[in-house]
Amino acid sequence: MPQRYFLIESRDPFDTTTADSSATLARSLVAEGYQVTLFLVQNGVLPTRPGSRSKHLADAHKAGVTILADEFSLRERGIALDRLVLGVQAAPIDVVVDAMAEGAKTIWH
Amino acid sequence: MSKKKLAFALMDPPFENARTTTAMRLLEAAVRKGHDVSVFAYEGSVYLPFARQAQHANSVRGHSVEEENHPLTKDWLAALLAAAEGRGQKLEWANCGLCVDERGAQEAIAGVRRGSPADLVKFAEECDNTLVIATR
Numbered sequence: 001m002p003q004r005y006f007l008i009e010s011r012d013p014f015d016t017t018t019a020d021s022s023a024t025l026a027r028s029l030v031a032e033g034y035q036v037t038l039f040l041v042q043n044g045v046l047p048t049r050p051g052s053r054s055k056h057l058a059d060a061h062k063a064g065v066t067i068l069a070d071e072f073s074l075r076e077r078g079i080a081l082d083r084l085v086l087g088v089q090a091a092p093i094d095v096v097v098d099a100m101a102e103g104a105k106t107i108w109h
Numbered sequence: 110m111s112k113k114k115l116a117f118a119l120m121d122p123p124f125e126n127a128r129t130t131t132a133m134r135l136l137e138a139a140v141r142k143g144h145d146v147s148v149f150a151y152e153g154s155v156y157l158p159f160a161r162q163a164q165h166a167n168s169v170r171g172h173s174v175e176e177e178n179h180p181l182t183k184d185w186l187a188a189l190l191a192a193a194e195g196r197g198q199k200l201e202w203a204n205c206g207l208c209v210d211e212r213g214a215q216e217a218i219a220g221v222r223r224g225s226p227a228d229l230v231k232f233a234e235e236c237d238n239t240l241v242i243a244t245r
Contacts, residue, residue: 010128011245042127072134093131097138100238101113108242 004035006099006106012043013053019044022109023056026065037104039096040088041070045079054085061087068095112198114145116232116239122153123182129157132242133185136200140192145199147236149229152244153212155204157182160216183218190220203228 007026011019026036038060040048047053048069061067068091074081081090100106117136121128139146150157164179166172186202193200203224209215233239 010131041131092138093134094138094142096135096240097115097142097144098110100115100139100240101110101142101144103238106238106240108240 004037004099004102004104005029006037006039006096006104008039008041008096008106008108009044010040010042011109012046013056014046015043018109019047020053020056023060023065026060027063030064035066036064037066037068037095037099039068039070039091039099041073041093043073043077045069045073045077048074048084048088049079050083050085057085057088110142112143112145113238114147114199114236115139116147116149116229116236118149118151118229118232118239118241118243119154119157120152120242120244122156123159123162125153126244128242128244129154129182133182133189135240136189137192140189140196140198140200143196143198146193147199147201147203147232149203149205149224149226149232150208151205151226151229152208155208155212155214155217158186158202158204158217158221159183159214160218187218187220190218201232203232 007022009022013019026038029036067088069088070093071090119132123129162181162183164174166174167177190200202221206223206225
C-alpha cells in the first residue's frame, strides 16, 4: 500500500455534490495514517473562496490534509491568491508530476 | 529528482472540456521535468492528435484566422513530441485502434501510433506511476 495519496479534485461543489467527497476521502485516509494531499484544479478551486462550500476544505485542513490549489485555475477564475480559505496554498501543476514521480498514489476525480 | 517513467490515460475529446487543457499541462510539466512519458488515448481523446484539425476565423469577434489564432491540440502534442525528442526523452502516444476506427480518426500527426487497451496495461506495468483522467 502507498504511504502517500495525492487526490485531484476538478469538480465544482456548487455543480455536483460528489466534489466534496474528495475532501472526505482525504480526511479518512489521514485518519488511517496516510499522508494525503488534495490538489484542486479547474472548477475544483471554486470553494477556495471563503463561502458556503469551504467547510469541507477547512475540516480537511484541520484533520491534517495538505490542500493545494492550481495557480493557473485560480488566475483563470479571478480568485486572489491572498484571499484563499485558511489552509489552502496555491501551487503550480508541477506538484502533480512531482507526486507521481515520488510514487504517491495519484487519483483524479 | 531522478528521471521516471510516467503514464497517463486520457479519454476526453478536444475542444470540449478543461480536462484536455489540464492533461496537456501535465504532459508538458512531465516532459519539462525530464521524465519519460507514455500516453494511452482512449475514446474521444484519439482526436487530440487528429492531423486534419484546422484553425478558424471568429465572426462573432470579427477576428481573422490569424487574429483568432485558435489553439489546436494536435499542435500542442506536436510541440511536446518535439520537445521530448530534443531533450532525448521518450514521449510515446498510443491511440486506441478501435476508438480510432469508430470515429474515423486514422489521420494522426507523426509520432502517434495505433494501439489497444493492452498498451495501457503495458504502460501501467512499465511505468513508475499512472494517472487516469477519465471522462465524467
